[in-house]
Amino acid sequence: MFLRALGGVGLLHQLQSYTEPDEDECWTQEEVEAAAEVLRSDSAATDDDGEDVREDAERLQGLVFSYWHGAAESLHQAQSILASFPWLEDWSQRALWAKEEFLETLRAQVALFVESAGLLVAAAAATMERPRLSGEDPAFAVLGSSEKVSTALNALWRRWQRAAESSWVGSPARSYMSHYLVQDIRSNRKGHDEALAGAARLIDSWEAQARALAASADGKSTQQVSVRLPEATDETARGGRGGLLEGLDSWTQGVVATWVVGADWGRRTLTLDVPALVAERLHAPSSDVACEPPREEVNAIEPSRTPDDRPSSIRPGVFDDTPVFDRQPVTAEHIHALRTFTRSSDELYIVISASGGVEVLPLDVVERRLGQGWSGVLVAGASDLPESLIGTWAQTARSEPEASGSHWTGGCSDAHDLHFGEEFGGTDGERQTLRRTYFDAHRARNLRLLALTRGVHDLRTLDAGRERMLPLAVWEGTLASDRLDLAPFKQPGGDRWHRGSGLPLGPLAVAQIYTTNADPQTDGKGHSPLCRHARERGVAANDDLLTVTDLLARDDFDWCGKCGGYAVRRLTDTQVSFYRAAHRLHAITGQLDRGRSHDDADTVVSQLEELAAWQPIDEEGWYTSDSWRWHEAIRNLKRRVERARRHEIS
Structure with a gap:
């Protein structure tokens, strides 16, 4: 993380950027002053030369503003990185001074284009409050009824005020705004010119009222306001307003350029010394910036703390591969740094705390818990899992579909087939994850995430409050x-063709079932978290968690007819083995019920003896009451086979 913060477009790049004028795009102070004078002039250009001069002035204005935006954003990035790695401050101080000096030069040049009186x-x-605009004025009769006139005038007012x-x-x-009032009326229509002139008079009166209010305000006495610039969001970035200052409207940018007296660009906090009327506007709910209580020594960085004492600093032991014994508690500032400097902020993390254990x-859940007072350390992320493990696993999972032939693409109906039930197992989950991962670069990442989800007791805890936090390929590897x-x-019934065998659930009893709705009293059918009706979102915090025992005990579920209503968490090897063994035993029971055991009684007996020897794969023994019921069912079937054999002989 440190190298990524330092290289690329990180600290080294930022410290070398916006420290002096660009060789390709440079201008003099005199050129800026002349351009500002041209743009402040009210006289319109009367010839081509005059138009060219104004266009050149506007181009230079845009260039100066653009460089000011870029310099502020670059200084913000540099100071933000240094806040996380404060031991670099002394080394970078000279470059920071150069950046601050160049930014101040640009700010002063921007201020030349801004009219402080216009800001007031x-x-x-x-x-200004919306005036009472009568629809009975005969000058606007061409617009239609009085209601239409009133609506049009109010729309003109809102447009002008904005x-x-x-x-x-x-x-x-x-x-020019007076033309909006008559834009839908032909210019040669009677009453058009009168309405246009009336709109111009209204706009002039509003302008005069605004100037009078500004003049009556005390423009000499000022007050300090501390404002916090908004962070760039995905929406503003896509709209071309991705920087600190680019996201502000022109008025707020002008206020900053004219009245800023202190700045902490790393924290996006500015101190402005503004007239009272401007301060009132900044405190308004519609303001582009958030006002805060004034801060002392805005440019100072907490002098009472050393770099190692700052909670936001990233010290060895927070993210680095130091011994777990030496790990330091993570903070919200560390999470912010992790999101800023790494591309893996959406992955899963192994954390340990005194309250929750391992x-x-x-990361979103960790951040939310930190806000609630949680204290813990990050042990490892998905990307930290050993490559020696993940690489071998990926190769094995990639080759297994070919080894198992056509069975990997779907379930097998023959209970005696070795591949029966494997569609519920973890091995098939690995294959599904790789099959649904369409880019080779994502294969290892998804397998790492899959490895971590397998250790989660309740998959609902993985809900970070937003959909698709985990890729769908990972969910398909976790759920069947x-x-x-x-x-x-199921218990035996009267229908010998469709009755159950009454076998114990054994290790399947605790297998997890996830559904969007398990309560028939609640509106809506239950869907699998992988169902398209649930937007294939994966498990959410408000989903219902059942076990196979719950599933077998009830028959009042209202399931979706498309997905079956639920998804089962991938079974362990022992559970898959028992599921297959139970179906083999059930198939033998059905065979006996239909009187077909005499076809090959020796084969049936051999199968029963094999099933009697079944043992859990991942446990030493099976000594529960389920084991007794299992063996009792096999003994009963053996007796039935022997009776059928004796009956056949006699």
């Missing part, structure tokens, strides 16, 4: 979409 007028316009409050430009730049949790056939475990 915009703040005043934002405080434009007036969002920038510092003067009223001439908004004179758990496997998504096929329905269990529980006929061998």
